[in-house]
Amino acid sequence: MSQRITRVAGPAAQACDMASSFMGEVVKLGAMGLIGEVIRIEGDIATIQVYEDTTGLMPGDPVERSGEEFSVELGPGLLGSIFDGVQRPLQALASGWGNFISRGAQIPRLDRSAKWEFQPKVTLGQMVNGGAELGHVRETELINHKIMVPHGVSGEVAKVFAGARTIAQPVAELADGTPLYMRQKWNIRKPRPVGKRLPSTRPLVTGQRVIDSLFPIALGGAGIIPGGFGSGKTVLEQTIAKHSEARIIVYIGCGERGNEMADTLEQLRELSDPATGRPLMERTILIANTSNMPVAAREASIYTGVTIAEYYRDMGYDVVALADSSSRWAEALREISSRMEEIPGEEGYPTYLAGRLGAFYERAGKVAVAGRPEESGSLTIIGAVSPPGGDFSEPVTQASLRMASTFWGLDSQLAYQRHFPAINWRTSFSLTHRAMSRWFTENVGEKWPEMIAKTQAILQREEELEEIAQIVGADSMEERERSALEAGRIIREGYLRQSAVHPVDVCCPLPRQLKTLETILGFIAAMDAAVGRGALLEDIITSPLVERLLRLKEAPPEGLDSLIESLREEYKTFFDSLEEK
Ligand SMILES: Nc1ncnc2c1ncn2[C@@H]1O[C@H](COP(=O)(O)OP(=O)(O)O)[C@@H](O)[C@H]1O
Numbered sequence: 001m002s003q004r005i006t007r008v009a010g011p012a013a014q015a016c017d018m019a020s021s022f023m024g025e026v027v028k029l030g031a032m033g034l035i036g037e038v039i040r041i042e043g044d045i046a047t048i049q050v051y052e053d054t055t056g057l058m059p060g061d062p063v064e065r066s067g068e069e070f071s072v073e074l075g076p077g078l079l080g081s082i083f084d085g086v087q088r089p090l091q092a093l094a095s096g097w098g099n100f101i102s103r104g105a106q107i108p109r110l111d112r113s114a115k116w117e118f119q120p121k122v123t124l125g126q127m128v129n130g131g132a133e134l135g136h137v138r139e140t141e142l143i144n145h146k147i148m149v150p151h152g153v154s155g156e157v158a159k160v161f162a163g164a165r166t167i168a169q170p171v172a173e174l175a176d177g178t179p180l181y182m183r184q185k186w187n188i189r190k191p192r193p194v195g196k197r198l199p200s201t202r203p204l205v206t207g208q209r210v211i212d213s214l215f216p217i218a219l220g221g222a223g224i225i226p227g228g229f230g231s232g233k234t235v236l237e238q239t240i241a242k243h244s245e246a247r248i249i250v251y252i253g254c255g256e257r258g259n260e261m262a263d264t265l266e267q268l269r270e271l272s273d274p275a276t277g278r279p280l281m282e283r284t285i286l287i288a289n290t291s292n293m294p295v296a297a298r299e300a301s302i303y304t305g306v307t308i309a310e311y312y313r314d315m316g317y318d319v320v321a322l323a324d325s326s327s328r329w330a331e332a333l334r335e336i337s338s339r340m341e342e343i344p345g346e347e348g349y350p351t352y353l354a355g356r357l358g359a360f361y362e363r364a365g366k367v368a369v370a371g372r373p374e375e376s377g378s379l380t381i382i383g384a385v386s387p388p389g390g391d392f393s394e395p396v397t398q399a400s401l402r403m404a405s406t407f408w409g410l411d412s413q414l415a416y417q418r419h420f421p422a423i424n425w426r427t428s429f430s431l432t433h434r435a436m437s438r439w440f441t442e443n444v445g446e447k448w449p450e451m452i453a454k455t456q457a458i459l460q461r462e463e464e465l466e467e468i469a470q471i472v473g474a475d476s477m478e479e480r481e482r483s484a485l486e487a488g489r490i491i492r493e494g495y496l497r498q499s500a501v502h503p504v505d506v507c508c509p510l511p512r513q514l515k516t517l518e519t520i521l522g523f524i525a526a527m528d529a530a531v532g533r534g535a536l537l538e539d540i541i542t543s544p545l546v547e548r549l550l551r552l553k554e555a556p557p558e559g560l561d562s563l564i565e566s567l568r569e570e571y572k573t574f575f576d577s578l579e580e581k
């Protein structure tokens, strides 16, 4: 073979005599066997994205073709793992190769020696197609892992091997002799097939009040979190990872600093599954491509993560994939593109930036599983976006905005005031909120939509009045208007604001959101009525009742109902006594 490197430019390389190669082919470069992927072919010249540091790689060095597409390995052993952007296990690398990934390191992605107790579901003579369930193994204490027939394979089951098996041993064999394993491969850039896309009519409950109440994300929806430095993107992504109702979590740390990734890992390791007390890592997969790791692998990391997420979706789970930060991914794309000397688009990003982002978010969805139409699963994708200087008009935020159905815009001003999550209720939106309103009515409460509309109206009124107050001064406002401003403050402080560290407040289940909001709105209505009848606002806001109302969200769940009941009685007595004056 005379395939040779002709040029090296950062994370990109070119090789000649590559006319018979194909897009996405895995190649090994140089004596060290650096891993790369063919991303362009022109005549007999191939451009290769190199997933490792290319220092020392020279024109003339050999190129070895694999004939295979760049893919991830899917099978038991994924959960609890930490991989780099091209699915090399970081724990294994850390123990065997030192803390840094040695270049050209050849390490299996999934453990070849671990044994899994295979419990078959198929029977001899059964006809199977891609996606059919062969059986399952218990991957962790929390999660059963369905072993599925790879897509594109079909036939009659001739042999089944129950019991302890490794992923290198077949668990079944088809009549034509095709062995079926617990592992399969999938090209990361190709969405896994689905049976059918299903409308998403329910939310992914996150336990964050401002999200679930005002800007809920659909189960299977796509959401973005744009925000300037320090506005709380990472904390919000971590909080959703820890407390949302998704069964499987894929966390993609993409181009952020290593210490942040270590912190995320620490947080996930510390926490246990609320229902069982088992470590959360038993249903989590981490993809870590920190800022000091090769940019080409960072570009691949979001696809690696989302492909693994789709695989668990195909088992019928509700999966959430969180990417922090998609802007760092876009920067990697920009760097590779510029090294390839492509014509740049806006702010140097390639012209296909929006297309790529769209293709990524489109992999979210609620679906009937391919090959098992009676089963459904979902993949919700949430991407943090870090616009330079917090300016949302830049290309990555704008392109993401068009793709996402839910937008949680973080506001530096709110973060500065320590109002977290710093989700700006004026700019944020959820396009699927309406489609989910029936679910909320049926599962949270008849009154819920009305309560939410009331809450939005209070915030809206506060905003209008604040503008007026700026002009005329709050002192010259009428009592009812000042009462409306106070109502806005109570909603913000007592409801929207939520601590990521307070043991109770950190996660607020929907039934509790209903009770809390009902109590708060009840108080506000009573306040408004009392002021309307001539009570002095001053007498109300100086009452310790307001403070207790604002702290309701921190009360332990045991005894919450009786606390709410006594609080309501007290404020009724209080407002009645005001009227008597
Ligand atoms: N929900 C929250 N509750 C309390 N503090 C928060 C919350 N969100 C963010 N913070 C504070 O803001 C800091 C910066 O948040 P971070 O998520 O790292 O910002 P970003 O990722 O946007 O740069 C955190 O270290 C924390 O002190």
Ligand SMILES: [Mg+2]
Residues within 6 Å of the ligand: 233, 234, 235, 256, 260
């Ligand atoms: Mg961050």
